[in-house]
Amino acid sequence: MKNSIRQSWAVAKVAARSNLAYIGEVASRTFFLAVILFIFLKLWQATYRESASAVLGGLSLSQMLWYLTVTEAIYMSAPRLAQQIDEDVRSGALAVRLLKPISYPLYCLSSALGERIVRFLANFATGAAVTFCLVGPFDCTPAAPIMLLVTVLLAFVLDGLGHLIIGLWAFWLEDTSGLLLIYTRLSMILGGMLIPMELFPDWLKSFVLFLPFPYLVWGPAHLFVHSDWLQFGQLVGLQSLYILVMLGVVNLIYGWALERISAHGG
Amino acid sequence: MKPLKNAVETDNLRKVFEIKQGLLRRNAKTVVAVEGISLTVPAGQSVAFIGPNGAGKSTTIKMLTGILKPSSGTASVLGLDPWKQRSKLVHQIGAVFGQRSQLWLHLPPSDSFDLLAEIYGIPKNDYRKRKALLVERFDLGRFLSTPVRKLSLGERMRAEIAASLLHRPQLLLLDEPTIGVDVIARQNLRDLVCEWNREEGVTVFLTSHDTGDIESVADRVIVINHGRVVLDDSLSGVSANTLIEGKPAGLEEIIAHLFNSAASLTMQNCISPS
Numbered sequence: 248m249k250n251s252i253r254q255s256w257a258v259a260k261v262a263a264r265s266n267l268a269y270i271g272e273v274a275s276r277t278f279f280l281a282v283i284l285f286i287f288l289k290l291w292q293a294t295y296r297e298s299a300s301a302v303l304g305g306l307s308l309s310q311m312l313w314y315l316t317v318t319e320a321i322y323m324s325a326p327r328l329a330q331q332i333d334e335d336v337r338s339g340a341l342a343v344r345l346l347k348p349i350s351y352p353l354y355c356l357s358s359a360l361g362e363r364i365v366r367f368l369a370n371f372a373t374g375a376a377v378t379f380c381l382v383g384p385f386d387c388t389p390a391a392p393i394m395l396l397v398t399v400l401l402a403f404v405l406d407g408l409g410h411l412i413i414g415l416w417a418f419w420l421e422d423t424s425g426l427l428l429i430y431t432r433l434s435m436i437l438g439g440m441l442i443p444m445e446l447f448p449d450w451l452k453s454f455v456l457f458l459p460f461p462y463l464v465w466g467p468a469h470l471f472v473h474s475d476w477l478q479f480g481q482l483v484g485l486q487s488l489y490i491l492v493m494l495g496v497v498n499l500i501y502g503w504a505l506e507r508i509s510a511h512g513g
Numbered sequence: 514m515k516p517l518k519n520a521v522e523t524d525n526l527r528k529v530f531e532i533k534q535g536l537l538r539r540n541a542k543t544v545v546a547v548e549g550i551s552l553t554v555p556a557g558q559s560v561a562f563i564g565p566n567g568a569g570k571s572t573t574i575k576m577l578t579g580i581l582k583p584s585s586g587t588a589s590v591l592g593l594d595p596w597k598q599r600s601k602l603v604h605q606i607g608a609v610f611g612q613r614s615q616l617w618l619h620l621p622p623s624d625s626f627d628l629l630a631e632i633y634g635i636p637k638n639d640y641r642k643r644k645a646l647l648v649e650r651f652d653l654g655r656f657l658s659t660p661v662r663k664l665s666l667g668e669r670m671r672a673e674i675a676a677s678l679l680h681r682p683q684l685l686l687l688d689e690p691t692i693g694v695d696v697i698a699r700q701n702l703r704d705l706v707c708e709w710n711r712e713e714g715v716t717v718f719l720t721s722h723d724t725g726d727i728e729s730v731a732d733r734v735i736v737i738n739h740g741r742v743v744l745d746d747s748l749s750g751v752s753a754n755t756l757i758e759g760k761p762a763g764l765e766e767i768i769a770h771l772f773n774s775a776a777s778l779t780m781q782n783c784i785s786p787s
Contacts, residue, residue: 257631268619305585
């Protein structure tokens with residue numbers, strides 16, 4: 248266990264450093280984020296005006312834009328984890344990775360985490376600067392950044408496991424891009440990236456809360472604008488529970504995948 | 514620890530794959546990839562393990578490294594059962610694949626070395642000494658802090674081999690290590706592998722289509738075709754003892770003949786016309 252944590256930390260650090268080499272890509276993403284936030288501002292300004300309400304789903308226009316800053320920063324930081332596993336399986340590079348004394352899923356997950364943290368920080372810094380210019384400062388509690396950091400990290404682990412599960416299907420499917428498309432769209436819509444869950448119909452909200460998607464995006468962003476220690480505790484608990492469940496699923500699928508290499512070749 | 518007599522021992526190693534065909538009615542077809550290979554490679558030997566594409570080389574190597582489970586037969590690599598003790602075995606194996614890199618493209622080799630040291634759990638002091646030795650012997654100093662993407666292929670391959678030796682492996686797997694590398698850099702790589710084989714007694718398992726690699730690095734040549742060993746002799750023995758149609762032949766000619774004709778061998782390694 249101690250070994251795995253040390254290995255994981257080392258891989259994440261190297262991945263983070265390596266991702267800084269893609270400074271052009273990071274810059275283009277952040278520029279795109281600025282454009283998106285400006286469009287969101289215009290859309291939500293019109294929505295608030297039309298509804299003649301200063302608060303929608305418990306959020307003011309300023310809070311709504313800060314909420315979207317967090318959701319966009321999370322969503323746009325997603326690494327190419329599932330595609331990478333897909334490529335490793337199809338190209339045979341997996342055999343090379345299996346010759347290292349580190350679990351393949353752990354390596355992939357750690358590398359994706361390192362990469363994602365760099366992207367998230369860049370996205371959030373740019374998004375916050377743009378949102379500050381558009382709607383002014385956000386009156387957040389001192390606890391809000393801590394809550395955001397902890398829940399975002401857990402969300403990244405949870406999302407990484409989701410990507411791992413999809414990528415590992417490459418052992419059975421020729422191409423996992425279809426599965427990935429469904430997963431990313433579900434996490435975008437049901438995760439509350441575009442619209443906060445507070446604005447979902449009640450039946451949909453109560454259904455979605457049983458799925459892992461809200462805990463990837465909505466949970467951390469909601470806590471950032473509505474800091475509450477009780478909700479923080481609940482979110483961390485639910486994220487940890489889903490992480491445990493998905494770890495079990497990853498282990499199961501990975502075990503089957505290794506058997507499949509043996510039966511059908513790498 | 515008792516020194517190992519043999520690095521690799523296999524007995525009648527066989528691998529059969531089942532390939533399912535058809536969309537609705539899944540008919541299973543079996544393909545024999547490796548057909549009863551028995552080998553003994555003494556520790557410290559340099560072996561060229563060659564064969565045409567699809568001969569069963571890569572399946573054999575995957576079985577020896579524990580990635581594939583044999584359908585029947587047994588294998589022992591560095592005294593371990595590769596399938597049951599893979600996590601222990603990978604600590605003692607180094608691997609270089611000419612067409613796949615273990616170095617991070619956008620980072621200097623030094624960063625990849627540091628990461629490998631963590632992955633292999635090399636104690637800090639040992640790692641510092643080992644890295645300094647490898648940097649000096651492989652002449653990596655000039656480009657140790659240059660991102661890998663900016664290195665020439667020869668430089669990159671030097672760094673790849675050095676990286677695979679960081680954890681003092683007892684068995685070094687080299688798969689086409691000189692592919693695409695220029696003549697001078699290629700000779701340089703071969704010399705380095707030979708030096709390491711001599712000085713540290715690391716067993717080298719080389720697969721290459723370049724006879725220059727085989728002649729420079731290997732003590733012994735094993736040719737595999739259609740999943741079977743069709744030639745197993747010392748490097749000097751192959752050229753001295755093998756006749757093609759009654760005439761002596763060079764290594765390249767012998768290998769080409771074996772690849773093309775699935776030739777049969779006699780006791781004197783005479784390859785008769787097929």
